[in-house]
Amino acid sequence: MLYHVRMDVRLPADLDRAQRDDFLAREKTYSQKLQRDGKWPQLWRIAGEYANFSVLDVADHDELHALLSGLPLFPYMDIQVTPLAAHPSKVDD
Numbered sequence: 208m209l210y211h212v213r214m215d216v217r218l219p220a221d222l223d224r225a226q227r228d229d230f231l232a233r234e235k236t237y238s239q240k241l242q243r244d245g246k247w248p249q250l251w252r253i254a255g256e257y258a259n260f261s262v263l264d265v266a267d268h269d270e271l272h273a274l275l276s277g278l279p280l281f282p283y284m285d286i287q288v289t290p291l292a293a294h295p296s297k298v299d300d
Contacts, residue, residue: 208264209291210271214284215258233279246274262291 218227241247241263249262265271268290275286 208267208271210263210265211289211291212261212263212275213253213258213287214261214278215256215286216280216284218257218280218283230279230283237277237279241274 218230238247238250242250246263246265247261248264249260251260253259263271263274265274271288275281275288278284
């Protein structure tokens with residue numbers, strides 16, 4: 208199943224610098240593994256914001272929830288999920 212996901216990151220201003228750096232390093236490692244595994248085929252930064260648009264390709268809602276809640280920055284994110292369906296006018300590749 209495909210999902211369009213918007214993630215807005217809201218790190219606390221008083222977060223310790225070392226802790227922030229650790230979160231970001233773990234987030235990068237985790238997200239890149241998911242990309243290599245084909246679970247996260249699209250990842251786009253939203254210009255001017257600490258946010259991204261992503262397309263995730265997982266088996267079901269439960270796998271999506273597990274993947275998102277496993278993000279190291281999950282406690283500091285506002286996440287909007289939109290399930291996607293095939294469009295009848297899409298030209299096949």
